[in-house]
């Protein structure tokens with residue numbers, strides 16, 4: 001039986017806004033046409049606020065403000081050290097508001113409070129990291145002996161459109177905001193419509209830190225309205241998007257008309273592969289955390305566990321016993337390990353996969369709503385064993401606390417199963433055999449691999465997926481590359497030698 005944390009009456013933070021507005025050119029504003037949408041919390045599923053629903057005309061205003069701040073404002077022209085000072089002040093403010101941020105994030109998303117706290121610190125770290133990086137940044141200069149000097153003139157690109165999802169919203173926004181701003185761009189952020197609450201804190205944080213007006217703009221709204229208008233806007237040369245693969249495909253098509261720079265962090269169905277020679281206790285800890293932390297609403301969740309047959313039964317028994325013991329309940333309770341799924345629509349989607357799974361696998365734990373939690377978007381950590389690779393629950397991203405377990409007999413079969421989906425975001429491998437670990441890592445179709453480790457990531461490393469999981473890499477200097485032009489400047493040293501076209505003295509020789 002799933003453990004539940006008590007939820008006497010739903011927790012509501014103090015001083016919640018009743019209405020969430022856009023932030024354009026240094027002002028909090030409503031939509032030009034006055035349109036709004038309702039925002040609910042995932043525990044009571046009651047609307048707690050309305051938010052301005054951005055339309056094309058609101059995006060136009062935000063892009064115009066960002067464009068003006070880019071072409072005539074100080075931000076792109078400031079010395080990296082001066083921008084870094086502001087970025088560090090932003091990081092200080094995020095850290096100082098850690099408790100409030102975590103409280104709002106937990107209220108809006110249903111993430112357990114202990115996991116939401118980590119998100120605020122990580123968001124601050126993103127700003128510090130890029131503040132450091134731009135100050136240390138240098139570019140190539142090449143001497144072509146006796147003839148030329150070539151160097152790279154790195155420049156911000158313009159208005160960056162940032163479109164983000166609802167899982168860990170504040171942290172994922174920081175992931176894009178920090179490098180886009182650090183490199184001197186101006187931005188329009190379109191946060192996810194399910195979770196607009198924490199994004200509304202950015203405006204004041206940026207204002208107080210001294211970011212010039214127009215550099216940061218935020219337009220709330222639906223993806224098909226505000227998001228779509230941002231993607232199609234001719235003055236937005238860059239789109240950094242995190243979200244579902246199908247949305248990424250739509251954005252890819254819509255961005256083609258203007259040949260925009262695209263960075264796409266998309267869905268996943270990542271394998272966690274456990275060999276018989278692994279430290280089984282460590283593998284079980286990691287596999288559980290990997291799929292059930294953040295309510296399973298995690299792009300890099302190890303949602304397909306593959307286990308070598310020699311330890312399969314032992315693994316399944318121990319894993320399922322622990323899954324049944326996970327504390328599900330009130331996201332604000334520090335004892336909670338799995339909270340409420342973000343929205344009733346998403347709850348319905350995950351619950352429908354749980355039902356599908358009952359005919360596709362052997363149910364070992366969970367299987368629906370936990371007892372005693374008859375309100376709110378709660379799903380018990382659900383474990384299906386003996387799942388065939390053709391099953392929908394093996395192939396499709398569920399994005400909730402649901403995991404499949406499948407046995408394998410050989411290294412080749414493990415690799416084949418691991419690669420047997422359209423996705424390729426992350427892979428986790430547990431083995432004490434060094435050769436096997438590296439061979440598997442090199443052959444698995446995944447943008448990121450963790451060997452004998454759960455998902456911990458240094459900010460310098462590349463982040464991104466292959467196949468249907470994404471396009472391009474961000475992380476460390478790769479983000480700097482995405483948000484900048486690297487213009488090559490060539491200058492002659494000494495006398496310039498140019499073929500003399502049209503001169504009577506010239507030979508027919510030509511050069512490029």
Ligand code: NAD
Nearest residue numbers: 164165166191192223227228243244247265266267268299
């Ligand atoms: P989603 O694709 O539904 O929405 C993401 C954002 O795109 C939202 O802001 C939404 O309003 C906007 N959007 C929707 N349609 C649009 C359109 N036509 N044009 C422009 N914008 C549009 O995704 P979601 O449900 O919010 O998030 C969950 C998904 O995100 C999962 O698939 C998850 O794997 C993925 N994700 C990936 C990563 C990663 O780094 N790879 C990280 C987190 C989440």
